[in-house]
Amino acid sequence: MQTLQSFLQEKVQDEQLQSVLVTLSESVKAISERISTAETCKAGTNNEYGEEQMALDILADKLIQEECEKNEQIGLIASEEQPDEIWLGDGDFAVSYDPLDGSSLIDVNLAVGTIFGVYDLKLRSDANQDKSFVGLKGDDLEVSMIAVYGPRTTIVLAIDGEVNEFTLGEDEFYLSKSELKVGEGKMFSPGNLRACSENLKYLDLVTFWIRSEYTLRYSGGMVPDVNQILLKGKGIFSYPPYSKYPDGKLRLIFECAPMAFLMEKAGGAASDGYKRILEKTYEKIDQRTPIYIGSKEEVDRCSKYLI
Ligand code: AHM
Ligand code: MG
Numbered sequence: 001m002q003t004l005q006s007f008l009q010e011k012v013q014d015e016q017l018q019s020v021l022v023t024l025s026e027s028v029k030a031i032s033e034r035i036s037t038a039e040t041c042k043a044g045t046n047n048e049y050g051e052e053q054m055a056l057d058i059l060a061d062k063l064i065q066e067e068c069e070k071n072e073q074i075g076l077i078a079s080e081e082q083p084d085e086i087w088l089g090d091g092d093f094a095v096s097y098d099p100l101d102g103s104s105l106i107d108v109n110l111a112v113g114t115i116f117g118v119y120d121l122k123l124r125s126d127a128n129q130d131k132s133f134v135g136l137k138g139d140d141l142e143v144s145m146i147a148v149y150g151p152r153t154t155i156v157l158a159i160d161g162e163v164n165e166f167t168l169g170e171d172e173f174y175l176s177k178s179e180l181k182v183g184e185g186k187m188f189s190p191g192n193l194r195a196c197s198e199n200l201k202y203l204d205l206v207t208f209w210i211r212s213e214y215t216l217r218y219s220g221g222m223v224p225d226v227n228q229i230l231l232k233g234k235g236i237f238s239y240p241p242y243s244k245y246p247d248g249k250l251r252l253i254f255e256c257a258p259m260a261f262l263m264e265k266a267g268g269a270a271s272d273g274y275k276r277i278l279e280k281t282y283e284k285i286d287q288r289t290p291i292y293i294g295s296k297e298e299v300d301r302c303s304k305y306l307i
Contacts, residue, residue, distance in 0.1 A: 017143070073093050078253065
């Protein structure tokens with residue numbers, strides 16, 4: 001069985017990038033261990049968006065930042081749990097992360113995940129003199145990676161035009177599924193169904209999926225839901241806007257762009273209904289966007305029904 005480390009040595013020419021990915025996988029190991037043992041009480045503080053943070057969100061955020069600080073190749077980080085991006089030094093790599101997505105699912109022991117986006121700032125034509133995520137877009141991503149903490153801890157990594165799954169063994173990640181491909185198939189994860197109360201086009205779309213006998217698979221966590229589409233090779237995850245979230249709930253930098261990168265590399269698509277998620281320039285750190293992600297035909301169907 002191939003380890004993640006040997007896979008990276010084989011596939012990634014740039015040793016600096018290799019070391020960044022090892023750093024991120026080490027933080028996933030640490031989070032995985034803490035999730036299975038840590039207390040799940042609420043931390044009692046609010047994050048930048050006024051949402052209550054769970055103790056584990058804070059812990060995961062801290063663990064990733066500490067790992068990144070140890071790696072001098074990483075010059076810039078931004079976390080969904082922190083208000084500002086953080087400049088760490090002269091390293092060429094910028095890493096965005098949602099440390100623990102779906103944290104409201106922790107106390108009921110459903111799967112949660114981490115989302116990473118990795119950018120190589122030296123490849124930017126303007127050398128990104130401001131050292132900021134603002135001005136970048138998903139198409140600038142070098143690598144994206146999600147971790148799913150479920151019955152097993154897995155990583156799905158998009159690198160070098162391939163998407164592969166790795167599973168955590170005793171102390172190492174091993175390649176468990178190679179070259180994931182997303183085609184067509186009847187499975188749906190309809191997020192934010194509340195929007196149907198005011199958006200009859202979304203109600204029509206969901207009704208189409210129901211009447212066409214699609215299989216419902218919705219966990220309440222974007223990472224396990226999109227991970228399922230990648231692993232089953234079919235399906236659609238939707239999260240439209242509505243009055244409470246006029247731009248949608250999910251964040252472009254931390255959640256949607258890295259997910260869209262994984263999905264496109266696996267042969268699927270991701271759109272906000274008008275354009276590819278990866279084409280959207282980051283205007284601010286906490287930017288939100290609607291998202292329709294999964295099989296190409298389903299993403300097209302979303303645009304046709306909703307626009
Ligand atoms: P979080 O970043 O606060 O955890 O929120 C993101 C999560 C996604 O994983 C999921 O798709 C969505 O929120 C579900 O939200 P809701 O149940 O409010 O519709
Ligand atoms: Mg999140």
